[in-house]
Amino acid sequence: MGGDKEAYDKRISDLTINEHFQVLGYGRDHYFLMNRRTRSIMRKRAASFRMPVFVEMAPIDWWAAHFPARKSGKPFNKLEALDFIFRAANRVGEFDEFSTGVAE
Numbered sequence: 001m002g003g004d005k006e007a008y009d010k011r012i013s014d015l016t017i018n019e020h021f022q023v024l025g026y027g028r029d030h031y032f033l034m035n036r037r038t039r040s041i042m043r044k045r046a047a048s049f050r051m052p053v054f055v056e057m058a059p060i061d062w063w064a065a066h067f068p069a070r071k072s073g074k075p076f077n078k079l080e081a082l083d084f085i086f087r088a089a090n091r092v093g094e095f096d097e098f099s100t101g102v103a104e
Contacts, residue, residue: 015066016088020058023088025095031085032095033057043097049082 016023024032024041033042035057044053054063054076063076067084070077089095 012084012088012091015084016092018058018062020062023085023092025092026089027095027097030097031089032097033085046082046086049078049085051078054078054081 019036021036021042022034024034026032030043030045033044034040035042042053042057054060060075063081067077067080069075
């Protein structure tokens with residue numbers, strides 16, 4: 001298990017900042033990501049990660065390449081993608097939305 005955990009941890013680290021978005025962290029029941037193309041910060045609750053959010057973050061083929069579908073007819077494994085986002089945000093740490101002007 002040790003090697004698998006290390007490989008998984010490295011994979012999370014490698015994808016936290018990628019060509020499409022950057023995981024900024026978490027805070028107040030939200031996860032924060034930056035769209036690298038528009039430089040806009042996305043503030044999302046866990047339950048709001050639906051397909052349009054994933055497409056806004058990165059092309060479907062990027063998700064499929066990193067989180068291949070286990071069932072036919074699905075573009076990618078959404079559960080594994082969510083696991084990545086949540087674990088990466090926790091690893092990055094708390095995001096201070098007040099210092100960036102993102103807070104409501």
